[in-house]
Amino acid sequence: ETGVTQTPRHLVMGMTNKKSLKCEQHLGHNAMYWYKQSAKKPLELMFVYSLEERVENNSVPSRFSPECPNSSHLFLHLHTLQPEDSALYLCASSQEGGITEAFFGQGTRLTVV
C-alpha cells in the first residue's frame, strides 16, 4: 500500500465516547500533520509532528489528543467531543517538516451526536 491512509473513513460518536483516528504513511516522510475542515471554513492545522516530536499545537482543545509512536503512524484520540467538532479530519505527511510537498490521506468524516 502506498501514500497516506486514514481509518476509519466515517465515524459517528456520542459526546461521552472515546474514539481514535489512525493515519499511516508509506512515503518515508519524517513529519506528519492533523488538519480539520469544518463546513464553510478553511482547512485548519491542528497538530504537527516532526521526527516524532510535537512541534506545534494551534490552540486545539484538550479533548483532542495526538500521538505519534513512530514516523509512519499518527493517531488522534478523541474524548468528550462537542457537536461543533463534527468535521472532516485530514492527515498529511511531508519530508523535512513542511518545506517539501505534502500528501494527504482520504480523511475521516466525524459526526458527533
Next chain:
Amino acid sequence: GIQVEQSPPDLILQEGANSTLRCNFSDSVNNLQWFHQNPWGQLINLFYIPSGTKQNGRLSATTVATERYSLLYISSSQTTDSGVYFCAVAGSGGGADGLTFGKGTHLIIQP
C-alpha cells in the same frame, strides 16, 4: 501568520471553457501547493510550485514568488474538473510549519 487569499470564490463555466484561478499570499513562502478536493473530501495534489511554471496535461500553474501570487490554469474544462481548488503555502521560517490554506475556489463545469 501568513495570509492566503483565493479568487474567485465561485466559478461556473461551460464544458470546454478555460479558467484561471488566483492565489495571493502575504509573505515569502518555501512551499506552495495546489490541490483539488474531490467529492469524498480527499485532497488531490495538482502542483508543488513554490516558484516557476509547471504543466500537467490540461492544467498548468505559475508562481511569481517576488510578487506573492500563483495562478492555476485549466484549459478545455471537463465536468470532472468540478470541485474545490485549494492553494496552500508554508512560510519561509523553516521547520515544521504545516500548510496554511486559502478558502478555495468552487468550480462548477456544466455540460
